[in-house]
Every structure is written in C-alpha cells, then in structure tokens.
Amino acid sequence: MIADIIATGDEIRTGALVDRNSAYISDKIEEIGVEVSRHVCVGDDLDQMRSLLLETAARADIALVTGGLGPTMDDITSQAAAEAKGVELQLDPAALETVSAFFTARKLPMSPQNRKQAYLPETAVSIVNPVGTAPGFQLKIDRCVFYFMPGVPHEMRRMLADSVLPAVVQIRGEQHLTTTVKTICTFGLPESVVDEKIAAIPDQFPLLRLGLRASFPFIQVKLYGRSADPHELDRQIAAAQEQVCTCLGDTVFSTDGQSLAESLGNMLVSKNATVAVAESCTGGLIASQLTDVPGSSDYFLFSGVTYANAAKEQILNVPAAILHKHGAVHAETARHMALGAREVSGSDYVIATSGIAGPGGGTAEKPVGTLCVGLATPETSQGFTYHFPVRNREQNKLLFAAVAMNKLRKELLKTC
C-alpha cells in the first residue's frame, strides 16, 4: 500500500512555518503498520494543488492531506479536490451540521464565510471536526482514497485519531506488518567510526535495518524493524541492541532514546547521590539540561554560573592565586570551581566548566574550542583540558555541556 502525506499552505511553502503536521501524521500512520511513501507540500495555489492531487491520485493508495479547509479566501483545498475529481462543490448537510454545531455550542453567530466550509466536492463523505469549524472529508480520486483534514494542529490530531486512522486500519485489513524503532544513543565517537564498528551487524538480522542519525553532539543508532511476526521482531531487536552495545561499549548512554541528562539523573537516583555544577563557558546550559528532567529536584542542588572572575572567587571560593597564576580557562581553575561548588552546596558530585565558546575571546594558547572540565566526587577532584575544532558558539556550548556531563557519567559507571 502506498501512503502519501500532503501539507498545503503558503506559510509552509515559503518557509515561514516549519511543517510539523507531516511528521506527526507519518508517525501515527507508521505505528499502525502502514509505510509512508512520501511527504509533499504545495502552497495555496489552485493549479499547483490540483496538479499534485492528480499525480497523487495516480500513484498512491491513500493520501492524508492537511490545510486549506478554513473560511478565508486562501482556503482552496475543497475547490482543488473538486476540480481534480471533475465534480462541483455542493452544500453537504452533515458538514453544515458540524459547522453550525460548533457555533451553537459556543453561543456565537455563524458567518457566511463559515457556511462556505460546508461546501464539499460531490461524492465526498464529510468527517466530523469536534474541536473546530472546518469539517474534513474523504474523497476517492482515481485509485487513491484522500482524507482531507484541517491544518490547525490540534484539530488535525483529533480528526486523525477519531476518524481517519480507524478508516485507514479498515483499508489496511488484518494482514499488516508491525513496525518498531529502537534508538540507541552514543557520545564520543565520530559518526564514521560508529558506522564502521557496527557495519557487520545488519547481516545477521534480516528483519532489521540499521541507520545512524547525528543529533549534535550525539550519534544515535536506530534499529528499524518491520515484520508480520512481532515476536521474532522483538527477538531480533533485542539481540541487535545487545550487539550494538557490545560494539560501542561505554559510549552508549541510553538504549531507549533518553537524553544524557536523563541517563545521568537515573544513575544519580539509583546511587542516592546529589549533583551540583559550576559553569563558566556553558553559561547555565548544563543546569538547564539537568533540570529539564522532571523530578530533577531530587538530586540537582545548585549551579553557579560564574562568568566573572570575581564571581568565581566570591561564590565558588576559587583562590585568587589560582586565577592569577593560571587564568580562568585552566584545568586547575576548573578543579577548584568544582571543589568550591561542592563545598558551598554540600553536593556529592560536581562538574565544572571553563573554556572559550567563541566567537571572541580566543588566544594562540587558548583558542576558541578550548574546554577545561573539573570533576569533584565525594573523595577526589580532577581537572581536564580539551581542544575541539572551532564551531559556532551555540554548538560549542552543546558540545562542552555533553563532554562535562559525560565525564561524570563515566565516573559514576566506575562505581555502579
């Protein structure tokens, strides 16, 4: 079965708006075992839209369309569908009922523009919209069954769940494939090295396909499975996951898509330990990532974002002599930041960062991309220096935060 997704609208076509609807629909369609073939987007142009509908009618079995069902003059999807089918628009009593029910429930008058929304192509079957004014409709053109839905995300999502997915399940029938995606997250190896290490794995698992995805600064290994036999699929996924983890060792920090901050949080919870942070070049990003995790207040105590040297001295008690001797960007300074944050917060573990995120501030000795990490445990403290290739400020902050959090993760692994 060939399934296409179509998004309409000049906002999307011109790039003013990122199309999230297509990803949402694809995800739901794949979940019920139907493989999505293509996404296409066109603007609010009658000729363009009619051409696309005709092409799709000839190539796909089903198509899920969003957008252009509203009351305004640039909402032309129904007209384009009617022209592609070669029929007229006519007032649909069921659709009119949907539209007027919306206004009645809200005790609002219905405008003539809204009445326009109840005109559907002849032979179309209207689809109820319980949360908005735009009725959807189903229409067969050539070999393809089209489902037209609104572009407003929460209206589309409700109509998809209530009406469209059940209809697609009917078309799909009982014979269908189960789809599974497994996400294994790694940090520390370049994409090409990850690829090389796991290259031989796919041959052993005929139901699976392996893919790599760079989600800076992480590399994700994706296992895509598809089969009519869900038990065999589960077995292959589990066995392949084990092999990937063996090949990639402790660079793997999660096997269920969890972020590095979430993995770290789980480790801290299981050790009943607390963490604090002292941040210079990461500017609060580590704290923000750690506290994005619900429940992080159980283990996260404090981050001191000390940009100024005075703040490093006064708040983190970094000795003036250390700052004077080594400067702010130094392994020894980072180690003292970690010690200071451990002292003031009473935390078990502390990570500290000091470095040059750029674009300014670099020197020959300490260029942009230099990172110093301090790590304090209940017993020890250490300092490390790294030099990374020059990237932009935002990427440097992301990379620096990951390096520091990963340093703590590896420390925690030792005592698991």
Added chain:
Amino acid sequence: MIADIIATGDEIRTGALVDRNSAYISDKIEEIGVEVSRHVCVGDDLDQMRSLLLETAARADIALVTGGLGPTMDDITSQAAAEAKGVELQLDPAALETVSAFFTARKLPMSPQNRKQAYLPETAVSIVNPVGTAPGFQLKIDRCVFYFMPGVPHEMRRMLADSVLPAVVQIRGEQHLTTTVKTICTFGLPESVVDEKIAAIPDQFPLLRLGLRASFPFIQVKLYGRSADPHELDRQIAAAQEQVCTCLGDTVFSTDGQSLAESLGNMLVSKNATVAVAESCTGGLIASQLTDVPGSSDYFLFSGVTYANAAKEQILNVPAAILHKHGAVHAETARHMALGAREVSGSDYVIATSGIAGPGGGTAEKPVGTLCVGLATPETSQGFTYHFPVRNREQNKLLFAAVAMNKLRKELLKTC
C-alpha cells in the same frame, strides 16, 4: 522558474524527525526572489529516490536536495542521482580533496567510509563543504539543475550560503522580484489580540502581506513584501513597521528578529550596566539564553541556580526565616534571592525566579504554572507573583524565563 526542495531520509519520512531544512532553504530561496514550488520528502530507498529525482528532473528548473551524503550504508543519494542521470559513480579529485582536508585540519586519519563520500556521479561538479566531511555536488538531469547538500543542518546552511545561493542567483538572472521579510517580535499579548490590533494595517500597503507566527512564548509579526521596485518596497516596509510598533506598544522587543536576550543585552551595554540572575524554577535557562549572545561576558556576571533551599540560604543569603514563613515559591523569597545575588555578584540588576514548572510539585495554593519573579535594581527590589495555565515543563521554563527577562526589559525602558 520552478524551484523544488527535496529532503531525504527515513527519519523524516517516518516522522521520527521534523524536517526543518526545507523551511530554512525555502526561506533563503524566496529571499533572493525565487518562488519555491514544492517540498518533497522520500526515505532512504534507492528506487523511491531515483523515481522522485526523475519526476523532478522533468518538472522543475532547479532542485535543492538535502540528506544522504554521509559516509554510512544508508547514505545513498549519490547512487540515486547517478542512476537517475544514467551514469556511474566515479572518484572526484576535488571532492576527495574536500574530505581529506577536513581530516588533515583535525589531525585525524581518514577512514575508507569517508573516501566513499568522494564518489560522485560522472559530470557532477563537486561543491566544497568547509565544515563537514560530505562534499555537495551540482548535477543537471533532464531540464533541471540539482544541488545536492548534506542533511546535517549547519553543514547544509554553510554550503547553501557559500555556494548554492550564489549559483541560483546566476541562473535567476537580473530580472527578478525583490522579496523582503521583516520580523517584529512581541511578548505579552495573545495571538488573537495581536491579530485584532494590527488587522487594519495591511489595507494601506498593497505590496505587503502580514502574517503572524507563534514562536512560543513569543508572537512574531511578519511583513512579507515582493516587488520589482525595491525602493517602494522599503518605504512600505518601514511605514508598516512603524504602524505595527505603534499598535503594539512596548510589547515589541525587537524589529529585526533579535531574541529577547539579545535585546536585553543591547540595553545593558548601552547603559553600561551589569546583570546577574538567581534561578530556581528556570533551572539555568535564563543564564543559558543570556550567554548564548556573543559578547555577553561584558555584562553578564553570575547566575545562581539554587534548586535546593539550602543553596538559596547559603549562596544567595535568603534568610531562613523568609523561607520558613513563605516557602521557596513566593514573591518575597524571589525578592530576597534577587537581593542576595546582587550582593554576592555586585551586579547592577538582578532577576530571580521561583515557581512550579511541573509536572510534579504543585499544590492547591501554588499549582503548576505559578511563577514568582524578583527584580533588584541599583536602588530598589520588588517581588511579583503570576499564575499561568498548566503547560508542559519545557514550555513552562521557556515562558517563565521570558516573563522574568521581560520584567527587566520594562524596568530598563523606564530609564532609557
């Protein structure tokens, strides 16, 4: 000229990843006066990709393609392009130079997988990738000139700016329409109210179209202009901008797309003032946003991310009696956090946050969505309490950070 955008990858096709590249490219292409016709996405499937390239070759004049140029087994775009053109892949010396230069600059060995990236379809012209290993290439198939770029966003963006847009400008020629987009950023009014306030403006500017875009928690007013007369276009844009700013008053924080943190940074620089932050519920997000701005070390001194009450007491000197009487989430506590951070950092201005970001931690009196903001200036200190509708944790953090930074912005406006 018909211009299509193609994104490849199973991640996008299956909905695991939202395709932002197509919107980015469309925006840039429209900016140079070329109208985008369609976006299409297909997965990592050789047959599907070849079919799409052949269809596009027959219908479009130019096509910008992203994805599938990496070193791994599921990177098959070059092969699909070669098959669509009916030629073989061959080692491209210029492309090999690009790939090996990347590794040489980083003093890393080049793997055989990376060498694969230098194999391009015969007659293709390679395009330099200064920030990654995947060379791009230009290839004419049938009537269409294709530009193949990597899918990694920062690599694609750089290649688009350096090489592809200049090439498209050449094809476009001198006769073209000028396109301008102006982004006016606001905070504090609901989208429907912004819409109502500016509803009458478009009628006066025939060359412009106004659009609203929600970029949570901000609302952007977009002015889209398109004309063969760039001077008249500039005049209308300037006049419309003035009217929008008059209608929306001090909810406008930038008229050039600058973030709230950037606007705040500019105000602080112009006043020669410094800022510090004391964060509980925002967990470092305010510090991270402020320090995303290059040069922020000139005015940002410190943020104390004090999740634990003990940290609020010890690091920010919040009196134990205040915490005991009011609890952590209270205007008075937030005010004392701001005072404490002002004292320890020596900063001119301080913003402090304490609240319930959820999903847990809410009570009947202080439900999820409660935010307290403390504001300290060189002379004064104040505390404020807000109650917002329940949103998810990530959105609450974004909203809370914006409310607190906006409070400081309005304070700075008073003394501008």
